[in-house]
Amino acid sequence: MKKISIIGVPMDLGQTRRGVDMGPSAIRYAGVVERLENLNYEVEDIGDIEIGRAERVPNTESNLKNLKAVAEGSEKLAAVVDKVIQNGDFPLVLGGDHSIAIGTLAGVGKHYKNLGVIWYDAHGDLNTADTSPSGNIHGMPLAASMGLGHPTLTGIAGYNPKVKAENIIIIGARSLDEGEKELIREKGIKVYSMHEIDRLGMTRVMEETIAYFKENTDGVHLSLDLDGLDPHDAPGVGTPVIGGISYRESHLAMEMLAEAEIITSAEFVEVNPILDEKNKTATVAVALMGSLLGEKLK
Template identity: 75%
Template sequence: MKKKISIIGVPMDLGQTRRGVDMGPSAMRYAGVIDRLQQLNHIVVDRGDIEIGRPPKYDIKNDDNLKDLEEVVKANQSLAESVADVIDEGDFPLVLGGDHSIAIGTLAGVAKKYENLGVIWYDAHGDLNTGETSPSGNIHGMPLAVSLGIGHPTLTEIGGYAPKIKPENIVIIGARSLDDGEKDLIHEKGIKVYTMHEIDRMGMTLVMEEAIKHVTRNTDGVHLSLDLDALDPQHAPGVGTPVVGGTTYREAHLAMEMLAERNIISSAEFVEVNPILDVKNQTAEAAVGLIGSLFGEKLL
């Protein structure tokens, strides 16, 4: 179906410690994301980038083990407002990151417009840490917990309300690196997770069929949050936290194609493209290819 898509870039690199991911939105634009979507007959509006503040020094932890908290909060508040405006105008919000801490703002803006939002979290990591459980203090490892209302109040209250989502409406796909605190929270909240073990054993087709059924049960919208580190590093080398043993490029395309066939996704973000760590913009090109599949591109 023809959509009006509003692209919002978020050049955020403060949710983690490896510089360069702030160039991710530019890399995906350079890889042709706008032309790709227009060739599929979608109407595309590029709303530019969210302004990101710069701290006097990087990677400074506060007393709650959170790095660069003030700047991350400000950027995500601005993003939440922009995303909500896009939805009010009837457009599809497509957010380009930036590190995965931007999902805090995306979900704050999206969930404000949906009473019961489903979430597909396509990622090597659970992103369910808090300041208490995080080994690093990097906020890009916390956005899913924050969106569940778990974590520092300045993060959980972005957008003026909490929680944004419910644990029973979440599916994590592609996980293969989970901290102990995240595992505990997954079991405590009953969050549905398809690790690489399930993908290997069941196949991506069955995983996606079950995931789609799960996130469309009693929900009124579905958000896709795709971290490029879900793909194996051989297919997406330009990410900050690569983990070997990830999904193949074709498995990821199949997942996007199945979502397109069902036409269930109402908002999306693609994050953690780091051109500094990339090889000839391979990861940005992979992201744009997946975006194409999500919005209806087919092999034949």
């Protein structure tokens, strides 16, 4: 049985709502280590990546908030993830805001010629400094990982791109900026929006996703933003969008990924306990991790 290494990233600099830096603690408090040990994994919690402070003085060269601190955190995370994979272990990264995916994918991408990425999220996170309405880097990690955007972000770990457009599948999108829609069309990125999920059903969406990745990739990273779920099921997120994926659909998706045995790394992000109800969102995150890593009802 593979060893799982848990990496906490208490990053709240990719956006402006405080509290998401407590996400890793909330997920640990919700019993992630015990849950995975009950599935007979050897679990090592290697603690938290050290994250710098918010920059008080805005960066005059670009509209990107906290660029230097986000980049430094990303480099540290990339190095740790790289080492975990070198050791033959499964990296499970706990966020923190979604800007952490820049570092995770930089660490993971080194090990695969054709890395697949499942972006389970209400948002595309495909903005650059030119298209972002806010300058918040948590809306940019997927673009940065494709080599698009500020060189400080695209160059993490000394190479780019980390993932090719044709190896990305976004699941659960329901809030895309105009610039992101253009990029999706231009690059031909596969998106299963809520419209498609409602129309096709989650089973078909996951069957198609799994079949594509089995055919075209040599590893698959799951980047799961808890705001991909409906806020009714996961209220503790910074950018909730109603009309999301249900708790049951999400478990089905994770169980199908577990059966397919294609996921080689994963991160769960945007758990914000300050905005949550009795740690409900972290508890949901842990339950989904259980399903992803093979927990079954019978």
